[in-house]
Structure formats: C-alpha cells, structure tokens
Amino acid sequence: MKKSVKTTIKVRYQETDQMGVVYHANYLVWFEIGRTAFIEELGFKYHEMEQQGAVSPVVDANISFHHPIRYGEDAVVETWINTYDGLRVEYGYQIIDLNGEVAVSGNTKHVVVKKDNFRPVSIRRVFPEWHEAYLKAMGEK
Amino acid sequence: MKKSVKTTIKVRYQETDQMGVVYHANYLVWFEIGRTAFIEELGFKYHEMEQQGAVSPVVDANISFHHPIRYGEDAVVETWINTYDGLRVEYGYQIIDLNGEVAVSGNTKHVVVKKDNFRPVSIRRVFPEWHEAYLKAMGEK
Amino acid sequence: MKKSVKTTIKVRYQETDQMGVVYHANYLVWFEIGRTAFIEELGFKYHEMEQQGAVSPVVDANISFHHPIRYGEDAVVETWINTYDGLRVEYGYQIIDLNGEVAVSGNTKHVVVKKDNFRPVSIRRVFPEWHEAYLKAMGEK
Amino acid sequence: MKKSVKTTIKVRYQETDQMGVVYHANYLVWFEIGRTAFIEELGFKYHEMEQQGAVSPVVDANISFHHPIRYGEDAVVETWINTYDGLRVEYGYQIIDLNGEVAVSGNTKHVVVKKDNFRPVSIRRVFPEWHEAYLKAMGEK
Numbered sequence: 001m002k003k004s005v006k007t008t009i010k011v012r013y014q015e016t017d018q019m020g021v022v023y024h025a026n027y028l029v030w031f032e033i034g035r036t037a038f039i040e041e042l043g044f045k046y047h048e049m050e051q052q053g054a055v056s057p058v059v060d061a062n063i064s065f066h067h068p069i070r071y072g073e074d075a076v077v078e079t080w081i082n083t084y085d086g087l088r089v090e091y092g093y094q095i096i097d098l099n100g101e102v103a104v105s106g107n108t109k110h111v112v113v114k115k116d117n118f119r120p121v122s123i124r125r126v127f128p129e130w131h132e133a134y135l136k137a138m139g140e141k
Numbered sequence: 142m143k144k145s146v147k148t149t150i151k152v153r154y155q156e157t158d159q160m161g162v163v164y165h166a167n168y169l170v171w172f173e174i175g176r177t178a179f180i181e182e183l184g185f186k187y188h189e190m191e192q193q194g195a196v197s198p199v200v201d202a203n204i205s206f207h208h209p210i211r212y213g214e215d216a217v218v219e220t221w222i223n224t225y226d227g228l229r230v231e232y233g234y235q236i237i238d239l240n241g242e243v244a245v246s247g248n249t250k251h252v253v254v255k256k257d258n259f260r261p262v263s264i265r266r267v268f269p270e271w272h273e274a275y276l277k278a279m280g281e282k
Numbered sequence: 283m284k285k286s287v288k289t290t291i292k293v294r295y296q297e298t299d300q301m302g303v304v305y306h307a308n309y310l311v312w313f314e315i316g317r318t319a320f321i322e323e324l325g326f327k328y329h330e331m332e333q334q335g336a337v338s339p340v341v342d343a344n345i346s347f348h349h350p351i352r353y354g355e356d357a358v359v360e361t362w363i364n365t366y367d368g369l370r371v372e373y374g375y376q377i378i379d380l381n382g383e384v385a386v387s388g389n390t391k392h393v394v395v396k397k398d399n400f401r402p403v404s405i406r407r408v409f410p411e412w413h414e415a416y417l418k419a420m421g422e423k
Numbered sequence: 424m425k426k427s428v429k430t431t432i433k434v435r436y437q438e439t440d441q442m443g444v445v446y447h448a449n450y451l452v453w454f455e456i457g458r459t460a461f462i463e464e465l466g467f468k469y470h471e472m473e474q475q476g477a478v479s480p481v482v483d484a485n486i487s488f489h490h491p492i493r494y495g496e497d498a499v500v501e502t503w504i505n506t507y508d509g510l511r512v513e514y515g516y517q518i519i520d521l522n523g524e525v526a527v528s529g530n531t532k533h534v535v536v537k538k539d540n541f542r543p544v545s546i547r548r549v550f551p552e553w554h555e556a557y558l559k560a561m562g563e564k
Contacts, residue, residue, distance in 0.1 A: 014311045014448060018439040021198075025166045057209065058206055061202075061206075155299065158296065158300065174435060301480065302538075339442065339488065
C-alpha cells in the first residue's frame with residue numbers, strides 16, 4: 001500500500017496577503033514541509049544528504065488552488081510519492097482545510113544533483129537506502 | 142500579434158536558499174511581477190480592480206525549472222497571455238538568465254472573484270475594458 | 283510572576299539563504315509565531331480581534347543576532363510581555379538553539395488600531411479582557 | 424559630506440498581509456535592497472565578497488514603523504552609513520512614501536565573517552578597498 005504522511009500547518013500571519021487569504025506561492029512552501037515530513041518518516045533528512053554534497057531541487061511543479069485558506073484556520077498537508085524511477089521522484093500533495101475539504105492539490109518533481117555543479121546523480125546508485133525506502137513507500141516492496 | 146512584456150528582476154539575497162540559488166517558490170512571485178507589469182502595460186492596475194471589490198486569485202499554476210538562477214545575476218521575466226475566454230485568463234511566462242537562456246518557464250490561470258465572498262465574476266461583463274485589452278493583447282483585435 | 287510561553291520551530295528550507303543559515307528577517311516571523319502562541323495561551327486569537335475591525339501592527343522592533351540557526355536544527359522561541367500601559371504592549375523574545383543557547387533576542391512594540399483607518403484604539407477600553415489578561419501575564423494581578 | 428543612496432521599490436502583492444499593508448518583516452528585506460544598492464554605488468558587490476569566502480551577516484537591527492505602505496504605492500529606500508570602525512558597519516535607512524513622508528526608519532549593524540566558520544574578519548585588513556570606500560562614504564576622506 002502506498003504510504004502517505006499528514007502534517008498539520010498553522011497559518012502564519014506573514015503568509016496572508018491583502019486578499020485576506022494565504023498567498024498562493026506559500027503552498028509550495030507547505031508542500032516542502034509535507035515532503036520533509038514524509039522523508040523523515042522514511043528515516044532520512046535533507047540536511048544529511050547535503051552533508052554528502054548533494055541537494056534535491058524541484059524540476060517541475062503543478063498546483064491547483066480549489067479554495068483559499070485563511071488565517072486562524074489550521075490546515076493539513078498530505079504527502080505521498082506519485083512516481084519514482086531511480087532518478088526522479090514525483091511527490092503528490094493535498095492540502096486539506098478545517099472542513100476536511102481539499103483546498104489545494106499538486107505535485108513536484110525532484111532530482112538529486114551535486115551541490116557544487118548541479119549535475120544529476122542517480123538516487124538508486126548514490127543513495128541506495130533512499131532508493132529502497134522510496135520503493136517501499138510506493139508499496140512496491 | 143501577441144503582446145509580451147519583459148521585466149528585469151534583480152535577485153534579492155532573501156530569495157536565495159542554502160543550495161546557493163533562488164528558492165523555487167520565489168519564481169511564482171516573479172511571475173506575479175511579470176503579470177503586474179503586463180497588466181500595467183495594458184493600462185490597468187490590480188489595486189484599482191480591488192477598489193471595485195474584486196480580486197484575481199490564481200486557480201492553477203505550472204512551473205518547469207530548467208536551471209537555477211543565482212544571486213548577483215539579473216534575470217528577465219517575459220509575460221504574455223496564453224488563453225482567455227471572458228472568464229479565465231492564462232498567463233505564460235519565461236524567466237531568462239544572463240546568457241539569454243530560459244531558466245524557468247510556466248503559466249498561471251486566474252479568475253476574478255468578489256473580494257467578500259470569492260464568487261466568480263465575468264471579466265467580459267464586469268470589467269469590459271480589461272476584456273477588450275486582453276483580446277487586443279492576444280492579437281485577436 | 284511573569285508568564286512566558288515557549289514554542290518549538292522547525293526551520294523551513296525556504297527560510298535559509300545562501301549563507302547556509304536562517305535569513306535574518308525570518309526571525310521577525312518567528313517572533314510573530316511566539317507572540318501568537320503567547321496570545322493563545324492567554325485565551326485570545328488575533329483573527330477574532332480582526333473580526334471586531336481592529337488589527338495590531340508592530341510600531342517598533344529591535345533584534346540582536348548572536349549566532350545563526352541552521353536548517354536541520356529545531357529552535358524554541360520564548361515570548362513574554364516586557365511592558366504594557368493600556369495602549370502599547372512590548373513583547374520580549376529569545377530564540378534558543380539546540381544547545382540551549384540564545385541565538386537571537388529582541389522585542390516588538392504593538393498598538394491596536396482600527397482596520398479601516400489605522401487610528402489607535404485603547405486596549406484597556408475597547409478590549410478589556412485582553413487588558414486584564416496582559417496585566418495578569420505581567421504578574422501585576 | 425555623507426553619501427546616501429536612494430532606491431525605488433515597487434510593492435509586491437506577496438509582500439502585503441491581510442491588514443492590507445506591507446508585512447513588517449519585509450522592510451528588513453527592503454533595507455537589504457537599499458544596502459546592496461549603496462554597496463554597488465561604492466563599486467562593490469556582496470557576491471564578490473562571498474567568492475572570497477566571506478559573508479556579511481546582520482548582528483543587530485532596529486526598526487520604527489511610522490505608518491504603513493500599501494500595494495500600488497511606490498516607495499523609496501534611502502541608505503547611508505551611520506558608523507564604521509574597521510570591523511563593524513552600521514547602515515541607516517529610511518523608507519519614504521508617495522507623499523515624501525518617512526514611513527519606516529531603522530538601522531542594521533553588520534560584521535564580516537568567514538563563510539565556513541562564521542569567525543569575524545577585519546574589514547580594514549582583509550577588505551582594504553571596502554574600508555577606504557566606507558571612510559569616503561562617511562565623508563571622512
């Protein structure tokens with residue numbers, strides 16, 4: 001079965017804009033929070049990857065904004081893996097509001113690159129434990 | 142002919158992250174800057190729309206990150222209209238780096254809604270001058 | 283005795299800059315998080331104040347940055363009231379790192395104003411429950 | 424005579440909050456923009472300092488918020504050097520609104536440190552050209 005991780009997010013005043021709702025770009029930050037929590041559930045941490053000289057930039061992001069979230073309302077970001085091929089991983093997300101409705105959904109695609117030259121590295125080869133954990137999280141192991 | 146508007150952006154230190162590049166969510170802010178400049182070229186301003194009780198939230202965003210932009214490098218965001226149907230407008234963007242290469246590309250879809258209840262309004266009917274300007278900017282008038 | 287409230291903060295990747303540490307302006311956001319938690323401990327919420335047509339802008343802020351906080355390190359923001367006179371409230375903060383050392387300290391002064399014209403209102407007169415709670419939190423009741 | 428540099432800033436929608444004004448922490452970012460422009464007027468760039476392995480963190484910041492700035496209003500940040508002693512430099516700033524009034528004022532104190540260990544370096548000794556330019560900008564040369 002596919003693993004998914006839920007993380008509660010408390011809206012920061014700073015995240016609102018003058019429409020009176022969360023500014024749309026902040027949902028990408030919330031996706032980052034969800035992704036980090038997901039990774040940590042698998043037993044990993046991004047800063048440990050960085051200590052090995054690698055970073056994991058986003059190469060593609062898609063977001064649908066169904067309805068706004070407001071200050072004073074807690075939200076939940078749910079994160080899972082959509083696809084993974086040893087090189088690229090695509091995370092899926094939905095942000096669920098107070099009433100249990102999906103306010104925002106989306107996905108982000110990531111590679112792993114060397115920090116000093118941004119050349120791609122194979123997750124399967126260079127980070128075999130992440131590779132195994134990804135497969136397991138997708139229910140393929 | 143399709144109108145497009147180019148705006149120069151100077152990377153803020155605040156926009157970088159510890160990868161040493163611009164944090165990905167900031168490109169959505171740069172798209173906002175490009176869109177605002179485009180709108181102003183058409184002779185409009187978002188805050189004038191807001192004074193009439195309407196706001197224009199993003200309903201969908203897609204971004205492809207081709208290569209990173211770094212602090213100390215100026216960038217240009219180019220903005221145009223992809224599609225418009227009287228109700229929804231989709232802007233297209235590309236962010237061009239120092240070397241003239243496309244670093245980031247994407248699009249955002251917008252509606253116009255009443256500020257107090259987020260109910261959609263027809264751009265064609267309620268903002269006829271924007272409607273005319275959109276058609277003209279797409280080269281359809 | 284003076285009340286103080288501690289809130290744990292997990293560094294967001296977005297909050298780092300290319301120095302490899304948390305970008306300094308974000309500590310003002312963390313102060314906001316501490317202040318919100320403090321207020322909620324007193325039984326109040328900012329968005330309830332806003333529903334009554336009032337907001338509480340910062341009029342003065344002072345921050346000392348003793349040493350940086352890094353991604354992957356949790357921090358704690360501790361918040362208390364320094365001074366309060368019925369009209370202005372000054373919060374004090376310290377941000378404590380993994381090793382229990384104060385990384386950042388500071389204070390912010392706030393008034394309450396009407397949302398529509400930014401004219402000051404007396405907290406004592408218009409928000410008497412906040413007034414009482416502030417006095418109690420300072421150990422003066 | 425003391426040198427000062429003025430830079431125009433166009434409010435980003437992202438910088439507003441639900442009070443309908445610029446969120447206070449963003450003024451620290453505007454100070455950064457003013458400081459960068461000031462430095463560039465002296466003929467330097469922060470990223471060149473970084474290429475030499477040094478960064479210039481803020482050690483102290485003080486801000487007074489006199490009245491808010493709103494979306495749709497351009498602002499000007501004026502930057503100068505308050506004090507400099509070969510090791511620490513304090514910049515002064517004021518943010519001037521549409522009507523020529525000071526909306527925000529403040530200062531930030533900076534040191535220069537080695538990027539890898541955050542140990543302070545003497546600006547006078549390690550960056551003698553910056554040292555000379557600072558003195559000149561203060562009207563002391």
